[in-house]
Amino acid sequence: MEWKPDWGLRGRMVLTMFLLFVLYIVFVAILSRYMGLFGIVLVMGLFSLGQFFFSDRLALYSMGARRVDAEEYPRLHAMVDRLCQQADLPKPDVAVADTKMPNAFAAGRSQKHSTVCVTEGLLRTLDEEELEGVMAHELAHVKNRDVMVMTIASFLSTLAFMVVRWGWLFGGGRNRQGGGGVVVAILVSLVVWIVSFLLVRALSRYREYAADRGAAAITGQPSALASALLKISGRMDDVPDRDLREQSEMNAFFVIPLRSGVVGRLFSTHPPTEKRVDRLRDLEGEMERR
Amino acid sequence: MGLFDTLRSVLGVRTDADATREADPEDLFGMSTAYLTMEADLGFAPVGAAALCFSSVDSTDFDATVDDVEEILRAGEAETGTTFYRHEDDHGYHWVVLEDDDPEDLVTSVHFAADTFVERGYGSRLLAAVFGFERARDGTRAYWLYSFRRGAYYPFVPTGGRERDNRLEFKLQSVLDGELDVEDDESYWYPLWPGTDGGHPWT
Numbered sequence: 269m270e271w272k273p274d275w276g277l278r279g280r281m282v283l284t285m286f287l288l289f290v291l292y293i294v295f296v297a298i299l300s301r302y303m304g305l306f307g308i309v310l311v312m313g314l315f316s317l318g319q320f321f322f323s324d325r326l327a328l329y330s331m332g333a334r335r336v337d338a339e340e341y342p343r344l345h346a347m348v349d350r351l352c353q354q355a356d357l358p359k360p361d362v363a364v365a366d367t368k369m370p371n372a373f374a375a376g377r378s379q380k381h382s383t384v385c386v387t388e389g390l391l392r393t394l395d396e397e398e399l400e401g402v403m404a405h406e407l408a409h410v411k412n413r414d415v416m417v418m419t420i421a422s423f424l425s426t427l428a429f430m431v432v433r434w435g436w437l438f439g440g441g442r443n444r445q446g447g448g449g450v451v452v453a454i455l456v457s458l459v460v461w462i463v464s465f466l467l468v469r470a471l472s473r474y475r476e477y478a479a480d481r482g483a484a485a486i487t488g489q490p491s492a493l494a495s496a497l498l499k500i501s502g503r504m505d506d507v508p509d510r511d512l513r514e515q516s517e518m519n520a521f522f523v524i525p526l527r528s529g530v531v532g533r534l535f536s537t538h539p540p541t542e543k544r545v546d547r548l549r550d551l552e553g554e555m556e557r558r
Numbered sequence: 559m560g561l562f563d564t565l566r567s568v569l570g571v572r573t574d575a576d577a578t579r580e581a582d583p584e585d586l587f588g589m590s591t592a593y594l595t596m597e598a599d600l601g602f603a604p605v606g607a608a609a610l611c612f613s614s615v616d617s618t619d620f621d622a623t624v625d626d627v628e629e630i631l632r633a634g635e636a637e638t639g640t641t642f643y644r645h646e647d648d649h650g651y652h653w654v655v656l657e658d659d660d661p662e663d664l665v666t667s668v669h670f671a672a673d674t675f676v677e678r679g680y681g682s683r684l685l686a687a688v689f690g691f692e693r694a695r696d697g698t699r700a701y702w703l704y705s706f707r708r709g710a711y712y713p714f715v716p717t718g719g720r721e722r723d724n725r726l727e728f729k730l731q732s733v734l735d736g737e738l739d740v741e742d743d744e745s746y747w748y749p750l751w752p753g754t755d756g757g758h759p760w761t
Contacts, residue, residue, distance in 0.1 A: 398725075491725065491728065491729045491732065492725075494728060494732070495724065495725040495728055495729075498724075498728065503744065504724050506743075506744045506745045507722070507724050507727070507744045507745070507747050508745060508746075508747065508748050508749070509720055509722070509749060510748065510749075511649070511748065511749055511750060511751050512685065512686060512703075512705075512748035512749065512750050513611075513647075513649040513651050513685065513750065514649070515748050516613075516685060516707075548732075549728075549731070549732035549735065550732075552729065552732045552733065553732050553733055553735070553736075556599045556600065556733050
């Protein structure tokens with residue numbers, strides 16, 4: 269499997285950005301009738317600059333993560349070095365978050381300025397090859413340049429959300445047009461927020477699949493990432509270790525899975541994971557049959 | 559699935575009725591090509607043995623059925639070279655263990671034995687058919703189990719003690735899915751732990 273530019277992802281990113289841009293223009297146009305154009309442009313300008321330069325720091329901060337050097341985490345760094353060479357990427361910063369939740373993410377504004385972050389829980393849960401799959405997945409995000417697109421895309425919905433919130437807080441008849449204008453502004457923001465949220469979500473799903481394919485191309489082992497996903501989502505725990513013969517004695521007349529009942533069912537379904545694992549299995553099958 | 563089924567499934571009171579489908583001895587022939595795929599794509603060679611696991615019934619008719627199975631297998635030995643022996647494990651389950659270097663003959667014999675049980679009305683006593691594989695480069699053993707309760711196959715890779723290699727099992731599933739009717743709900747992948755360390759499930 270070769271690394272190929274993902275045109276499906278690129279097309280979707282461009283389209284999403286275009287739609288968001290249109291939405292943005294409409295948003296500003298309507299808001300400016302009530303708030304004065306200058307103020308809006310100033311606030312948005314500051315925001316976008318801040319987002320652009322501090323997005324990765326914000327992401328790290330919100331996860332409680334810190335950058336770590338090669339002395340502290342030699343194996344993790346060596347792994348990232350290897351994978352970056354394979355993926356033809358400049359080496360990103362490596363960060364670790366001290367939480368039990370197994371998770372990883374990439375942040376940054378470009379291939380040169382990016383950070384990959386893993387949690388302690390992930391390092392503890394996964395074996396070497398599985399961790400490699402997850403790291404390759406994050407690096408594929410960097411390689412596909414979809415981190416920044418997501419940052420910008422989610423920025424608009426954040427902004428609209430803030431207008432909604434502050435509008436409720438400060439919209440008490442202090443503006444010249446009276447209360448009606450504020451209500452309209454809030455309603456518009458609400459619609460903008462919902463639409464942009466949906467756009468971002470659709471793109472977000474697709475970019476995960478794209479990064480999975482990318483990880484498979486970098487490591488050549490779709491099954492490693494698949495089993496990492498299964499571990500993280502708890503599906504590995506579904507594989508029983510009670511012997512079939514004991515199990516059959518217990519239920520002589522019918523077979524009930526041990527993990528049944530309401531709780532098991534609510535917590536053991538991960539449709540997105542299901543789909544991602546299925547696609548990775550298909551990739552694995554393709555590779556094996558070549 | 560109707561509303562009633564959904565309710566029953568959420569409450570966990572569904573029975574055998576929702577097994578993947580009725581078990582059918584014809585499914586066992588799927589192993590013929592699976593043997594080739596296992597070796598060509600995954601490097602797992604046949605271990606030269608397969609087995610059928612069943613529970614006994616205390617009746618003359620059932621004993622006669624087992625005798626008939628044995629008799630025909632013995633008759634086939636001269637023709638195919640497939641040897642067999644009977645074995646009772648620590649769980650009180652019975653095994654017909656077949657040994658032959660040719661997987662085709664193993665599949666045929668396992669199918670014949672299972673089919674005879676079903677024909678005589680003892681299909682419900684059949685637990686599983688087990689087909690063994692070994693990877694030459696590291697000696698890893700893997701098994702494909704056919705569950706007669708669920709009418710589906712699933713992979714089993716014991717790694718000593720009561721440990722199994724989930725990752726390899728998922729990999730086997732990904733490669734053989736489509737060729738075999740694989741159980742897609744992993745919570746039914748019940749192990750058949752070998753009785754001795756380093757032994758097969760039928761030991």
